Amino acid sequence: MRVDELDYELPPELIAQSPAERRDAARLLVFRRATGEIEHRTIADLPHLLPEGTTVVVNDTKVVPARIPIASPKGEVLLLERVDGNTWIGLARPTRRLKPGGTYGPVTLHEHLGDGRWRLTLAGEPDGETPLPPYITAPLADRSRYQTVFARDPGSAAAPTAGLHFTPELLAGMTVEHVTLHVGLDTFRPVQVDDLADHVIHGERYSVEPSAWARIQSAERVLAVGTTSVRTLETVASGGQLDGRTNLFITPGFTFRRVDHLLTNFHLPRSTLLALVMAFAGEEQTRELYRLAVTERYRFYSFGDAMLLL
Numbered sequence: 234m235r236v237d238e239l240d241y242e243l244p245p246e247l248i249a250q251s252p253a254e255r256r257d258a259a260r261l262l263v264f265r266r267a268t269g270e271i272e273h274r275t276i277a278d279l280p281h282l283l284p285e286g287t288t289v290v291v292n293d294t295k296v297v298p299a300r301i302p303i304a305s306p307k308g309e310v311l312l313l314e315r316v317d318g319n320t321w322i323g324l325a326r327p328t329r330r331l332k333p334g335g336t337y338g339p340v341t342l343h344e345h346l347g348d349g350r351w352r353l354t355l356a357g358e359p360d361g362e363t364p365l366p367p368y369i370t371a372p373l374a375d376r377s378r379y380q381t382v383f384a385r386d387p388g389s390a391a392a393p394t395a396g397l398h399f400t401p402e403l404l405a406g407m408t409v410e411h412v413t414l415h416v417g418l419d420t421f422r423p424v425q426v427d428d429l430a431d432h433v434i435h436g437e438r439y440s441v442e443p444s445a446w447a448r449i450q451s452a453e454r455v456l457a458v459g460t461t462s463v464r465t466l467e468t469v470a471s472g473g474q475l476d477g478r479t480n481l482f483i484t485p486g487f488t489f490r491r492v493d494h495l496l497t498n499f500h501l502p503r504s505t506l507l508a509l510v511m512a513f514a515g516e517e518q519t520r521e522l523y524r525l526a527v528t529e530r531y532r533f534y535s536f537g538d539a540m541l542l543l
Contacts, residue, residue: 234508237503239502239504239508239511241523241524241527243527247530248537249532249534249537249538250370251373255400256382256397256399256400257277257400259276260274260531260532261275261282261539261540262525262526262539264522264541264542266515271522271525276539277403279541282541284454285453287493288449288453288456290409290412290456290458290462291393291396291399291409291462292393292413292414292458292459293383294387294393294414294415294416295387296379296384296390297312297388297389299313299361300364301338301355301359301360301361301362302361303337304337305337309325310337311324311325311364312390313390322350322351322353324418325351326349328345339357341353341354364390368534378536381396381397382399382404386413388438389416390416393414394534395458395459397535399458411445412465413439413441414479423504429508432482434480434482434505435480437464439468440475441469441475454493456494456496457494458496459496460506460510463489464479464483467487469491470490483509483512483513484508484509485508485515494542495513496540496541499526499537
């Protein structure tokens with residue numbers, strides 16, 4: 234698959250700059266793959282849309298305050314992944330003006346790993362700013378809105394955004410299981426090569442409790458909330474351990490072994506996330522759904538609306 238097949242036109246005003254006033258008030262584009270039927274609903278309708286016997290799987294990772302400003306040279310460090318103790322992998326800029334062994338505020342850089350990535354140590358726990366995506370330019374009044382209500386395991390540099398729509402009341406009306414995948418840069422990094430087969434994912438840490446996996450395995454149907462839940466479930470379903478790293482890159486032609494339904498936000502062009510959605514819903518059908526979402530003025534990206542693929 235060529236990366237230009239992941240392009241689409243999006244009016245800039247449809248990029249959501251703030252979340253819906255109430256999490257479950259976001260709009261929901263529903264597509265039934267078996268019949269081609271399309272509905273326009275809201276997230277609050279989700280329990281009534283799922284087939285009986287569906288288990289909902291959410292990613293309970295927690296976003297850390299990972300964006301740490303540095304004063305001289307003026308720049309920042311974005312923590313991507315804790316390696317061990319106070320050792321992290323992070324993005325630092327301006328990389329060319331930074332030196333191994335240099336201390337910048339609470340951060341000491343040790344080894345440049347390429348592509349702006351450094352092995353570093355952090356004094357204390359992360360205490361920076363919320364790492365909002367660059368397309369969100371409006372300030373975030375309430376940092377909890379870039380955190381799911383079920384977040385409990387700190388470790389992500391970005392939120393699993395499909396999960397941002399859920400409220401405790403909504404969760405109470407469904408059968409829910411938790412997995413954990415700590416979201417790193419690779420989940421959102423644009424594809425820089427012409428052919429998707431040449432794109433390399435560095436991998437992200439995940440874990441699933443044995444009791445949760447047993448219930449997921451035996452579930453009649455599974456709804457994955459977000460692409461990170463999909464990658465975790467499909468990694469384990471294809472023989473992966475319950476705790477490890479995954480570099481699973483899902484593209485059209487992939488065989489899904491455990492995910493039956495998908496709830497997902499609308500993703501950036503030329504992203505691995507959009508390739509995953511195309512693998513699940515079909516390439517041309519996904520393009521049609523995105524064109525419809527633009528026509529119907531759905532809100533896109535992290536704070537935007539969602540799509541339910543049944």
